[in-house]
Amino acid sequence: MRISRFASLLLLATACVPLGTPITSTSPAATGTQKAPEYYADKTLRYQDYTYSPDVRSVQCYVATGQPNEVFQPPVVPLGRSQAITLEFDVLGEQSQRYTAKLIHCDANWQPSVLTDMQFLSEINEFLVTDYRVGINTKVPYFHYRLRAPGVKLSGNYLLVVQSPGSVPLVSRRLLVYENQVQVALKPGIVIGGAERYTLQQLDFGIGYSSVNLVNPMSEVKVVLRQNFRWDNAKYNLRPTFVRDAERRLEYQYFGFENAFPGLSEYRFFDTRSVQAAGIGVLRIDPQATPVAATLQPEASRAKQAYNQYQDANGQRVFESREFGNGDTNADYVDVTFQLKAEQPAPGPVYVLGALTDWQLKDEFKLTYDEGKQLYTGHALLKQGYYNYSFAVGAARGAAPNEVYFEGSHQETENQYDLLVYYRPPGTRADLLIGYQTVGVNNRQ
Known part of the structure; x- marks a missing residue:
């Protein structure tokens, strides 16, 4: 899920297809007639x-x-x-x-x-x-x-x-x-396991502190490991497995997948930068509706599909208007309808997830299942732009959303990871961020 060449993706020509059936918008923010979600x-x-x-x-x-x-x-x-x-x-x-x-x-x-x-x-x-x-x-x-x-x-x-x-x-x-007071060594690792080696991505890391005096680093140093800069599924409370005092180095070596993430799949995407013609991932668009209405192509589960490599933006989005440029103030808002085909209901509520939802399961991005059509649908008011997203199943309170159920998981997927290293010096009242490093897995250069 690489963003370094995302600029080239923005230059793709928008596909021109006939306009479809008009959609009546019922977005609360657009109409002002519905009660704000509990969120x-x-x-x-x-x-x-x-x-x-x-x-x-x-x-x-x-x-x-x-x-x-x-x-x-x-x-x-x-x-x-x-x-x-x-x-x-x-x-x-x-x-x-x-x-x-x-x-x-x-x-x-x-x-x-x-x-x-x-x-x-x-x-x-x-x-x-x-x-x-x-x-x-x-x-x-x-x-x-x-x-x-x-x-x-x-x-x-x-x-x-x-x-x-x-x-x-x-x-x-x-x-x-x-501030880089310590030396952080973060790199992709090899998953030791059975089927997990095909679905998980492991990050191996160590921390060298030869240039700074850390008191009781075994318990005082705290690290956080993140995937694609997300907080919702970050790894916390990772303690060093070895403290090498002579080398002034902390080693983090795990055997229970504590430092591994589901690789997932490259993110789904759609393009609403034009309100005159349907862009990539858009089934039809109605520019006469207020607000403009766009229905996305029906999606399907990828849980049992082989890995499909393509360029994405790691779940992010960018705002832009093809007709007028300058997405800050010229991009309009579009009532976007999501569609997900499913032969049976998921084992929990289904949501759209990504930077467009703050990586949270928001009420307005919750999908409704129609058993007769075997289809999940939902809509949200979104600014014109290019969007990445995934479908996630809500888990127990406090647990990370389950994206694997609809998205599958592959070790070949491109993802970005970063490691945060915190330390509070004795006698002080602030946790300092004394080390930071990022690394890409399966970078596409």
Whole structure:
């Protein structure tokens, strides 16, 4: 699931097919007639990537590099570059609002730390969001907002929170600021097992600390291993299996797949960058509907299919309008209908999953099963663009979604992985992010 050559994919010509049967939109955000999903009912601040209002759409948090694919860069920067992290989002409606932002320093477990603002910031911890523009000639009115994260003094975990008047949270995003005090060796490994070697991807790693004095590293060093920069299925509480004091090195060698992930499949995709003709993955589009309606091609389970290699964007998406360019303000919103063929219901609720859902099982992306048609369907209001997504079955509370049920799993799939290394020096009150490294598995160069 590689993004390095994604720019070439964006240049594919949109397929032209006849327009299909009109679809009547019933999106709550579009019509304003339905009750907001329960997901948005609780406005309590969560220390995670979260959207607190159904009017907030198309949130992107990335590192501004000036390159074409910068929106795919996760909000992870070395100390001294935190101001490069950019947050963008839309708010549906015809009136702009006054929003402020603040930064919350968190510990390694994403709980607020005891540090005062001035211990990690050099300015007042309240930032007025002044960069906003109105959507131009769109059927769904919205305002597009953008802000840069402030500079910070310490490495570690931060939560960037945008608030509406009354300190009601609107959107929150996790940011990572690191410093390479230790030497992280992260590399693809070989799965030792039976059938697992065909479906899992293992990451082997070690940490060298010759240049820094770590006190009791066996218990004080914490690591987090992520796939495609996701938090929902990350590996936590991985403890070193060996501490080599003479070499000043921590070894992490496991035999129970603690450091392995399902490889899954390359992500499904669709293209709604044009509202005049159906793009790739789109069955039909109705530009006369308000909002524009698009029905995607019926998909099927890939659980028993062979691996299929193609270029994807690791579950991400990019906003763009083919007719007018500049996806920030010229892209309209489309009522997208998802379709998934299934001979029988799954063993749990089925959702669309990806960056378009904040990697969460949201009510508005839940699919409904029609036993007569043997078809799951659901729809969501999405900004024009190119999207990656998967189908996932909801698991028990607190467990990662089950993507393998519909997507299958292959060790040949391209994925990105990163390792976060935390340490709290004795006598201090902050968990520092002292090491960070990324590695690609099955990179397509």
